[in-house]
Each structure stands twice: as C-alpha cells, then as structure tokens.
Amino acid sequence: MATPIHQRLREDVLASVFAPDEPLTEAKLTERYGASRTPVREALQRLEQDGLVERRGKAVVVRTHSAEEIIDIYESRIILEQAAAAKAAVKATALDRQLLMGLLTQMQQLDPGDGRALAETNRAFHAQLWRATHSPSLIGLLERLDQQVRRYTLTTLTYPGRWPVVLADYVDLLAAIGDGDSARAGEIAARHMSDALNIRLKMYAEDPRTL
C-alpha cells in the first residue's frame, strides 16, 4: 500500500514545499500526487482540520501564524508539557525511561550545528515523553499543538548557547522522572518551554521575519 496522500501532503506542508500564499489547487495536487480529485480533496480537508492549511476565499493555502498566535500556542504548550512531564513522572514504565535515556544519549552525540538532526531527535524525545504519560488525550492535544508550530521550531534549537541548555534540562527532567518527582518534572518542563518561547521572542525582536 502506498503512503496515503494526506500524509504526503502533510509532510510537504511541514517541509515548506509550498509558498505561504501559493494556492493549493486541486489540479496541482492531483498532478503532484498522481491521484484523482477525491483523495486530494480529502487530504486538504484533513489538513484544514489540523490547522495546517486554511481556506482563503475559494483557495486553500498553507496556514501561517502571526507572532501573537505563535505566542498563544506556546503558552498553551507550556501548560500541556508541564502536565505531561508531571504525569510521566508517575506513569512512565521502565521501558519508557530507557527509551528516553537512549534518545538523550543520541542527542548528546549530535553535531550542534546540524539543525535538522537536532529538531528531529528533539521531536522524538518529546514524543516519547508524551507517550510515557500513557494518556491518549494528552498525547492527542500535544501532537495537535506541536504540528501547528512545527515549521517554526527548528530555529530555537540552533540559537547561540541554546542546545547545551536543552540537553541539561533533559538530564534534569529524566532525573526527576526517575525519582517519580511529579512536581519537579513539571517545573522543569514548564521552564524549558518557557525558555523556548523567550528565545523565540528574542529572535523575533532581532528580526521579525524569522516569525
């Protein structure tokens, strides 16, 4: 079975294949993905519900976010990541903790200049942390929020001096989770996300085009 079209379209949108104001016409997408309009329309509808594209008049375009919207999403995410870390401290299994340790070790060996690799393993780490909550609803909410700002997240990790702090935060976080210290795990996660927001704001102040 080939990869479903909505998934391919999703990847392309997240990889910024389409320009911000470029109309995602059904004709263009049927050609690109070699399918008829029906599955293409379904894919567009799905991504619209996920908040990745939006209807602008008749056309569908990649959804962009204002600085205010991004801040808003970050603020919600701080809350959810705090809750997730706190819950993971209580619910994580030995396997969850091992997987997290493995990912952390992997991250410590990465080239801090390779933004793509940083972003990728960082996301894997977060995803595993979410799974460690064993809470389907939390996982769903976090995935939803993450997807909406994924296109923008590469940058904070490569901000000067950020990466070592990220790694140190994760070490502390795993220690707290290992101790089953829910409150501390939550605090670390909240501060971590809050730092990420502050860096984004600083970057925005330095150059508004970075979003």
Added chain:
Amino acid sequence: MATPIHQRLREDVLASVFAPDEPLTEAKLTERYGASRTPVREALQRLEQDGLVERRGKAVVVRTHSAEEIIDIYESRIILEQAAAAKAAVKATALDRQLLMGLLTQMQQLDPGDGRALAETNRAFHAQLWRATHSPSLIGLLERLDQQVRRYTLTTLTYPGRWPVVLADYVDLLAAIGDGDSARAGEIAARHMSDALNIRLKMYAEDPRTL
C-alpha cells in the same frame, strides 16, 4: 444556505440518534440528509477526526469510550480548565464578565430537574469562560475535549446535591476572575472539574452502565 451536513450529523451523533454499534453506512446517511455520498463522506471524515466516530473494520460507528478513557479525558480537562480560568482572570474584558454574570443568573433561575436545560446553559457558561481567555489555542483544545465526552456530561449535573454546588463554584469563580486573582480562579476551576470527575466515578461504581 442549508445547514452543512457535517454539522447535522454531529448534532445527531451527540444527541445519540445512532446506536453504539450501528453502522453509519453512507447509503443510510445520504438518504437521511438528502445529499449525495460525497458530502456525506466528508462529514464522516470530519467527525472521525474529531473523535466522534471511528472506523471499525469497513464500517463507521459512533465512538464510545471506556471508563478509563473518560477518566483520562477528564484529567486532561481539569488541567485545561484550570489554565483557562487562570488566564480568564487576567484577560477577561468587562463584556466577558458581564456575559458570564448573565449566564450565571440564568442558571440560577433554572429548574434543577431539567437536565437538558442545565447541560445546555452549563456548556454555554463554560464556552464563554473559554472565550474570556482570548486564547484561540486553549479554546480549540477545550472544545475538542468537551465534544468527546459531551454525550456523557448531562448526568453529573443532575446528581443529587450537585447543582447548587456547581452554582456556588461559579459564583466563587466569577468573584476570583473579577478580582483578577488568577491562582484562585484556577484552583476553583480545577477543584470543580475534579469534583465532576469524582461524581462520575461514584456514578460508575453505583451502576457501570451509566459509563
């Protein structure tokens, strides 16, 4: 313009028009809503993404939740309602507060035996509280969670002795919001939702069929 089909289907699903294991075949729905398969399929897909229906094999059926899943959703909701109340205390405008007061007054005049009216205004109150956060992402997350358990929420409000407590909680909550006391508003909301969960658990223990 007629009401879109996905909206009508959504209302019907939430109103428990369909039995838990009844297949929502496209043929049945095209007849019911007087449209062709294309819009019906779109509606089914939307509701599937919203978590209201699910594919079981080839068929689509109304999604039901196990006790564990409902508890999980409540727990996430406690977190989000706390965050929303805290944020509303900071962000609510005079208009927001007036609308909330109006809804509360309305609720105080309802017949406590009219479960449907209770559920309806209660939802309106929550929705207005969410709006008072002026946070699109929080509102979206809360709407999503609410929808998934909406079919089950009627019952806690009519549980013996519950309604007066609900009203008292809302009075306290609005007072905290009026004072701009973010922490207290959050605490009240969290305890309120946590009480609702406990009542649901008690009901479940008394009669597992109530879900």
Added chain:
DNA sequence: TTGCACACCATTGTATACAATGGTGTGCAA
C-alpha cells in the same frame, strides 16, 4: 453439528462528468 473454503454482494474507494461560483481581466463611461 462444526469448521472451513468460496462466492456473492453490500459497502467503501476512486475517478470523473456536470453544476455552481467567485476571481480576474476587459472595455466602456466619466
């Protein structure tokens, strides 16, 4: 009776014809 292979057909998945619509460019008036 029980278990299984298989064929049928109800149902979903995909492609596409036709209808509806809204965005854009043309041409005319001022």
Added chain:
DNA sequence: TTGCACACCATTGTATACAATGGTGTGCAA
C-alpha cells in the same frame, strides 16, 4: 487615468459510474 459593470473561465462543489474490497452466508467435508 480611474472606477465600475460584466462576462469569461479557472476552480471548487456535487452527483454518480465504475472498481476494489471485505463481511457474510452457503454448502460441503469430516
């Protein structure tokens, strides 16, 4: 040149024909 009315057509919306598929019942073997 500027503003506006209007017609065209690109694009989306809807209906439906045809293809694919999986669930179910039938009949046969043991």
